[in-house]
Amino acid sequence: MVMPSGHPQPGTGQVQGENELELINRGNRLDRNPLWAQSLIHLVLIVLTLITLLPILNVVAMSFSEAHAIYSNPLMIIPEQFTLEAYNYIFATPILLRSFMVTAFATVVGTSFNLFVTIMGAYALSKTALPGGRFLLWVCIFPMMFGPGLIPMYMLFKEIKLLDSIWVLVVSGLVVPFYLILMRNFFWSIPDELEEAMRIDGASDMGILWKMVIPLSKPAIATVGLFYAVGHWNDFFTGLFFINDNTKWPLQVLLRSIIIDMNALNMRGVGTAISQDSNKIMLTPENIKAATIVFAVTPIVLVYPFLQKYFVKGIMLGSVKG
Amino acid sequence: MLLAPTIIYFVVFSYVPFYGVAIAFKKFQPFLGIWDSPWVGWQNFATMFTSKKFPELLANTVLISMYRLVFGFPVPILFALLLNEVRIMWFKRTVQTITYFPHFLSWVVFGGIVFHVIGPSGIINLLLDKLGMEAVNLAANPDVFRPLVVITAILKEFGWSAIIYLAALTGIDPHQYEAAKVDGASRLRQIWHVTLPGIRPMIAMLFILQLSSILDAGFEQILILSNPVVYGVGDIIDTYVYRVGLLESNYGLATAVGLFKGVIAAVLIITANHYIRKTGEKSLW
Numbered sequence: 114m115v116m117p118s119g120h121p122q123p124g125t126g127q128v129q130g131e132n133e134l135e136l137i138n139r140g141n142r143l144d145r146n147p148l149w150a151q152s153l154i155h156l157v158l159i160v161l162t163l164i165t166l167l168p169i170l171n172v173v174a175m176s177f178s179e180a181h182a183i184y185s186n187p188l189m190i191i192p193e194q195f196t197l198e199a200y201n202y203i204f205a206t207p208i209l210l211r212s213f214m215v216t217a218f219a220t221v222v223g224t225s226f227n228l229f230v231t232i233m234g235a236y237a238l239s240k241t242a243l244p245g246g247r248f249l250l251w252v253c254i255f256p257m258m259f260g261p262g263l264i265p266m267y268m269l270f271k272e273i274k275l276l277d278s279i280w281v282l283v284v285s286g287l288v289v290p291f292y293l294i295l296m297r298n299f300f301w302s303i304p305d306e307l308e309e310a311m312r313i314d315g316a317s318d319m320g321i322l323w324k325m326v327i328p329l330s331k332p333a334i335a336t337v338g339l340f341y342a343v344g345h346w347n348d349f350f351t352g353l354f355f356i357n358d359n360t361k362w363p364l365q366v367l368l369r370s371i372i373i374d375m376n377a378l379n380m381r382g383v384g385t386a387i388s389q390d391s392n393k394i395m396l397t398p399e400n401i402k403a404a405t406i407v408f409a410v411t412p413i414v415l416v417y418p419f420l421q422k423y424f425v426k427g428i429m430l431g432s433v434k435g
Numbered sequence: 436m437l438l439a440p441t442i443i444y445f446v447v448f449s450y451v452p453f454y455g456v457a458i459a460f461k462k463f464q465p466f467l468g469i470w471d472s473p474w475v476g477w478q479n480f481a482t483m484f485t486s487k488k489f490p491e492l493l494a495n496t497v498l499i500s501m502y503r504l505v506f507g508f509p510v511p512i513l514f515a516l517l518l519n520e521v522r523i524m525w526f527k528r529t530v531q532t533i534t535y536f537p538h539f540l541s542w543v544v545f546g547g548i549v550f551h552v553i554g555p556s557g558i559i560n561l562l563l564d565k566l567g568m569e570a571v572n573l574a575a576n577p578d579v580f581r582p583l584v585v586i587t588a589i590l591k592e593f594g595w596s597a598i599i600y601l602a603a604l605t606g607i608d609p610h611q612y613e614a615a616k617v618d619g620a621s622r623l624r625q626i627w628h629v630t631l632p633g634i635r636p637m638i639a640m641l642f643i644l645q646l647s648s649i650l651d652a653g654f655e656q657i658l659i660l661s662n663p664v665v666y667g668v669g670d671i672i673d674t675y676v677y678r679v680g681l682l683e684s685n686y687g688l689a690t691a692v693g694l695f696k697g698v699i700a701a702v703l704i705i706t707a708n709h710y711i712r713k714t715g716e717k718s719l720w
Binding site for chain 1: 437438440441442444445446448449450451452453454455456458469514517518520521526529530531532533534535536537539540541542543544546547548550551552556558561562565590593594598622654655659676677680681686689690693694696697698700701704705
């Protein structure tokens, strides 16, 4: 054992002769940094957290505030002169609700299809006895590394008449190779004995999958399902590339037009919803953009507790893959 | 049988489109279709390599990726190390809950928040206006575009990217810390001699992976944050393919540029995996 050098810690000289529990307890005590270091660490973390949080709070506050309050206090984090005008405006905008419905369709129907196909595929791939299994796995993994590129995809969708169809949002990215592998690894962890027992009782592959594997895999399915669902909700590219008809735009594509391209007040092709011109002064593009952002983020906030729980789990599953 | 839908999906949507790669070697005419368009050999590639735009695209893509790597890569590691020192659980959890959140926002929405702060009528300019100062243009300014891309990417992802390191940190044998303490190592020295070596395989792997995706400079982010004013410093291969191909319908050239990128990216990732496997860490496949 090397003797302590540099900064002798109190008590290190008496370590020998103590039992392990005491050593660990002492360890926990010694584990702490000096007070100044501990304070500095907390300070840095608080700053990082505020940098993340304050702009979001500011957007929320502005979405509920009147226009002149925004100009008098741009740094607000709680609403001033509370008003729902911005929300009245965006909810009276038919194109926004239409895009919301498109995205809701893609999220619900798309995620169901994703899960259905991914679960079946992953279950089959988890069987080591699968003939040609290694080759089939390669067929699924190769697209992660090399794809044909944007234009050939566009041509394909054009040829099979999926351009300008909301089904392209469901079909494109039906199986994500990474999630397929994640799911397969989870299925691997289910003991074979359970399956054999069911097989002896005469259960079919589908029966085993449905009655045993799926109920046992709920956490993994929830994880992958949430991955897919958030993917659909935030999907910007599929709509941008393959849907030109703005009545079928998913939410994110419309949002870009409203929030980024600043078409806030004349939301293109909308037939603006502001009828009472007297109210117009209460609204600015900033209000409307803020309200639109809040509108688009709300569903994410609602599922966030689950996201945090399951996504962390997913990362862990992913990082122990064999 | 259960595998059939998955395989059909990949064959139809990942392998069949490769026939469209032929467009890169053709003078594509929409009314003739892919097969009947005349072959032009390497002409599209020649156009690509001799154009003035191409070196600029490549430089933008590689530079932005490198900046991300140099400035962005260490942030989640440092953040994870800091979090690891926190002993107050509710504080740790609050910090995590808030800093993970932006990961779940799309770039459209996060870009909206960015412009809400720095845009022409964003809060910074509102403040400057109140103070009687001149407005600054951060949103459409070639001088600040690359830093803007790097910083906003860090802000969006640093919390989330730290998770994988936090997971690796929990795998370190506590006895190593005990041993280091017995040897009188200060907390800082423990981090240097125990913590960092403990997560080094993870750091190495993620570093190689990010290095191998150097041609991905952040398509969605840059599409959202850029505008014609900053194309000189911010136009990357992906945004160019999108613009030239889908918006200007120059299919041949766009396919050629996309193919060029795809081939190099595939070579890089395969090399990376080979290298990771050789160093004895877990490989990707």
